[in-house]
Amino acid sequence: MSPVGGRPAPVRTEVRDQTLVITLDRPEARNAVDAAVAAGVAEALDHLDATAELRVGVLTGAGGTFCSGMDLKAFLAGESPMVEGRGLAGLTQRAPEKPLIAAVEGWALAGGFEIALACDLVVAAEDARFGVPEVKRGLVAAAGAALRLPELLPLPIALELLLTGDPVDARRAADLGLVNRVVPTGLALEAALELAARIAANGxxxxxxxxxxxxxxxxxxxxxxxxxxxxxxxxxxxxxxxxxxxxxxxxxxxxxxxxx
Known part of the structure; x- marks a missing residue:
């Protein structure tokens, strides 16, 4: 994505063979989603869908964190991390037409977890942590977790995550069926690209x-x-x-x- 006002773009894209790598690049804010990030992700996903040579997308975060959720400071300043008709980060309400893999290092917290849940597949590093702590702040995980977790998990397990707000580690998430593969720390993107290549090789x-x-x-x-x-x-x-x-x-x- 193009820089704005001389600042580095908060979302970077890179083509790897037939895969588009989309990187949330606000490590100083733990890749929290503000308006610029939401617009950047939506633009990248449109590019993925519109480009015939691209078969799969991989979404990841820079600096050892996937995404810490909505940027609360930006939200309080009047910014929206939503894209009309597409949801948080331009993704949670409307997925792209092509497969999307989340490559998670570190925290996928609150809206960050909901972004991962909106992807088709999840590859997680051993240090990854997933959680929706909204209830601890008097809020509701309304960007997808309250809807998707009961679809993906037995209801008591979904409710435990939603009502306690406590996180789970990568192994527990994999045991629950929320993560496809757990890999050594630092290798989530590499493993996601390998998985993407296997998908891209098919019709x-x-x-x-x-x-x-x-x-x-x-x-x-x-x-x-x-x-x-x-x-x-x-x-x-x-x-x-x-x-x-x-x-x-x-x-x-x-x-x-x-x-x-």
Whole structure:
């Protein structure tokens, strides 16, 4: 993102092969989300979705912290860390169309945890800590945690996190199913990029359809789920990529995906 007023941009982007790395870069504020961060993340996610060569996004934080949540000082000064229709950091209410992986070092606290929950996958360093301490401040974790944690966890466990505000470490988060992989401290981004490369190697239409079904099907009734799934998968089955995949397998070569 471009610097504003001579200051370094609070969100940096970098292309690694077919992956867009999005870095929250306010280490002096533990990568807390202010208006500039929210706008920067939204712009980066739009770029991810609009660029055919990019297949996956990785979201991380600079300086050994993922994100400490909303910048309370900026909020009290009148700034909003929300983007209209997209939520906190331009992400929590509306995810990008392409897979997004959180690479978490250090704290993912309050809104920072909610940002991680909005991602599709989470890679965490051993020193990572996750928590929603809003109740300790008389607030509610309303940027996604109060909605998503009961979907992802047994209700008593979700309520323990929401009502005590106490954090959990990376291993506990992994045991609960909130984290995909736990890696040595300092290697979260590297491990997330490896995971992103494995996703990017697959057929982009198939990846998009699989993700869409997995995300949307919780709201489908038993009567409609097979019909809704067919609506999503039929264009993939009729695509050129669906011919290329089996052909490449038979010819013992890597597939050349066209995304059509």
């Amino acid at each position: 982009p239409l198939a990846v998009a359809a699989s993700r869409r079904i997995a995300r949307a099907s919780r709201g489908w009734s038993n009567e409609e789920q097979w019909q809704r799934q067919e609506e999503v998968t039929l264009p993939v089955l009729l695509s050129e990529d669906a011919q290329e995949g089996p052909r490449a397998f038979a010819e013992k070569r890597a597939p050349r995906w066209q995304g059509r």
